[in-house]
Amino acid sequence: MTTALPAAPVPGLSATLRAEFATWRRSAVTYLPLGGLAFGLVNTAMFLSTGPGKDWKDVLGYQNLWAMFVGPMLTALLVATATRIDDTARGGATWYRPVRPPYRHLSRFTVLALRSLLLNLLGAGTPLLILGLMNGAQRVPVDRAAEAVLVPWAAQLGMLALLLWLARQTPWAVVLGAGFVWTLLGVVNAESASWTVLPFTWLDRGALPVIGTHANGVALEAHSALAGASPWPPTLLGALLAVPFLLLPRLHLPAARAARQRTAPQQAAPGAATAAGPAPATAAHARPGRPRVLAAVAGTLRGTSLTWLCPAAVALIALWLSWHDPDTSIQLFTLLVLPIGTLVLALVAWGAAGQGWRAVASRTTGAARPALALTGVTTGIAALMSVVIALVYLASGIPAGHAWPLALTGAVVGAMLTSFTLWLSIRTSQSVAVVVGIIGILFGVLVGGTGLQQTLWPLIPYSWANYLDLHRMALTLPVGVAATALFTFGITHAARKAAENS
Incomplete structure (x- = not known):
């Protein structure tokens, strides 16, 4: 007579979160935020090359490229990279473990959101810190410096959740393409009068009064409505956009499921060539030793x-x-x-x-x-x-x-x-x-x-x-x-x- 083994307990949220952090340790997802540091250093050098006589408002205005395009695109790349690694490793067998899908999805979002925060801290904070230490006239006030980091990051959370949900049923290239389109639409429509009903504008709208520029990088006029606007309404809308996509279940697409569960490459057709030379069926047509x-x-x-x-x-x-x-x-x-x-x-x-x-x-x-x-x-x-x-x-x-x-x-x-x-x-x-x-x-x-x-x-x-x-x-x-x-x-x-x- 045999005794059935007790069922393994289903991991809770804290255990799932710890496992998710361990999954990406020493991976490209961990090192990708260093791209923000690289951009920040180059952006600092570019600012210094424009000559002296600048103040802290000019320093903030130079963050336009980061806030409008580079930051959102690197955040999209974070999701696409995690998706690509996960698909290549077939989830590291976690797709077949007794883990609650909402816990896994929330844990993945938490890990990537913290990586995105580090990315924005390095990308936007590095120039503000270096230039402020070099010259007192360029030292950005602490509250504005904090907003220059936190506002773009919080506004990107909705896009991050959207791309993460999309990654559950599409390849990584589609995720990266969707991030590019979302970012582009946000830049083009950031100053639209209908921004409240256009979710992609929430990505950029809040950053404009903080950095003091239009979406195209031109400084805001003193009489511009954006110059005195609060950055937080569109920023909070961008952050709250993450909630429905965190709750939205995965679509059960047969094609996507088959692609994710593919365990081996297709067997080469008879006579197909490989990168090292002809296949055996065609070897008779090639000279021996001359692949x-x-x-x-x-x-x-x-x-x-x-x-x-x-x-x-x-x-x-x-x-x-x-x-x-x-x-x-x-x-x-x-x-x-x-x-x-x-x-x-x-x-x-x-x-x-x-x-x-x-x-x-x-x-x-x-x-x-x-x-x-x-x-x-x-x-x-x-x-x-x-x-x-x-x-x-x-x-x-x-x-x-x-x-x-x-x-x-x-x-x-x-x-x-x-x-x-x-x-x-x-x-x-x-x-x-x-x-x-x-x-x-x-x-x-x-x-x-x-x-x-x-x-x-x-x-x-x-x-x-x-x-x-x-x-x-x-x-x-x-x-x-x-x-x-x-x-x-x-x-x-x-x-x-x-x-x-x-």
């Missing part, structure tokens, strides 16, 4: 989103040029499309190839040759896209003397940025690469599109494609080629480590 590494690596990208993103980028430029002057629209490509495209290109490439990298390294080719092939394919795509888009500009009417510097500089800088992001993704993580890329692109736009480029352009490689004069090209082109070679060397070493650690 077609380059073709195999290129094949891994065939079914990815690059197959439509690349034509879409060309179509976007062509559509834009159909009603804008091409000579004044070159910055659309050099400061936005090219940097964003190289970031997406490297992330998609490593996302496709990195899943089976340990198996790749175990083949006779090792990890170095496939890594070199992956670098060559991705940098080649970046360079080719630059040439094609330069031809689109040429067909739209820019002189040939402007087209060839655009093609050459775009190809070199595009290859450099692609290899850098690819190396960073392999060496650290895709989350870190996204943070660095977003910050770099923002500062590239800030420097390359304003008068700051006169002094700061050598320090921001993300804006180098915008400098098409021979004097600056004499620096950007050789440095870009050398940097691409250096990152390629680093990619081969990082790829070996990735195979060992996977």
Whole structure:
């Protein structure tokens, strides 16, 4: 006769919360708030480069980029990163444990909310502290400094809860895209007269009277209604928006459930090629000992989103040029499309190839040759896209003397940025690469599109494609080629480590 074991007790809220904190210890979720520190330090340097004679109101106004875009996007990236890690690890088996779903959801929200608080403290607090210590005239009053940190964070809680609920039924890329759309809608409509009924405006509305600017960064006029408005009504609305999404149950979508419970990659079809060489069914058509590494690596990208993103980028430029002057629209490509495209290109490439990298390294080719092939394919795509888009500009009417510097500089800088992001993704993580890329692109736009480029352009490689004069090209082109070679060397070493650690 056997005796049934007593059922294990269901963990309570405190135990679930402790387990959730332990889950993310030493993970990318823990280290992501350091992106706020990096932005704060760079933002401080940018403020100091504008010259002396500023007071604490100017310091607060310089927080516009953080409050309106960078802070919300990094908070969205926190949720997307946690979702990606959770999906890859299949929840670390917690999906199948006797844990109450509301407790798990509330614990995840609490952990990410505290990470978001640290993110805002580092991103907004670092410049306020450094500049205040350096100069008494720039020392922000304590109450305004606290509001500059707490108001954006509290307003982001509703978006965080929304994205966290969305993450329960969609992939991490959808979560990040939804965060971008929510942030963009908030910036565009922050000063709308109907802000009380537009939840996405609550993300930014409260921060405007605190930092003293319009949503576009222009200082508020003395007679502006926002200048004397209280920041707390929209901020509290933004925070209270979290409540319904914390109580909302998960949607039971068959497709999402199947994707989350997938325990193994699909078995390769007979005759399919791998990154290390042809499959046995096709090995008879290849010479023994000569695996077609380059073709195999290129094949891994065939079914990815690059197959439509690349034509879409060309179509976007062509559509834009159909009603804008091409000579004044070159910055659309050099400061936005090219940097964003190289970031997406490297992330998609490593996302496709990195899943089976340990198996790749175990083949006779090792990890170095496939890594070199992956670098060559991705940098080649970046360079080719630059040439094609330069031809689109040429067909739209820019002189040939402007087209060839655009093609050459775009190809070199595009290859450099692609290899850098690819190396960073392999060496650290895709989350870190996204943070660095977003910050770099923002500062590239800030420097390359304003008068700051006169002094700061050598320090921001993300804006180098915008400098098409021979004097600056004499620096950007050789440095870009050398940097691409250096990152390629680093990619081969990082790829070996990735195979060992996977």
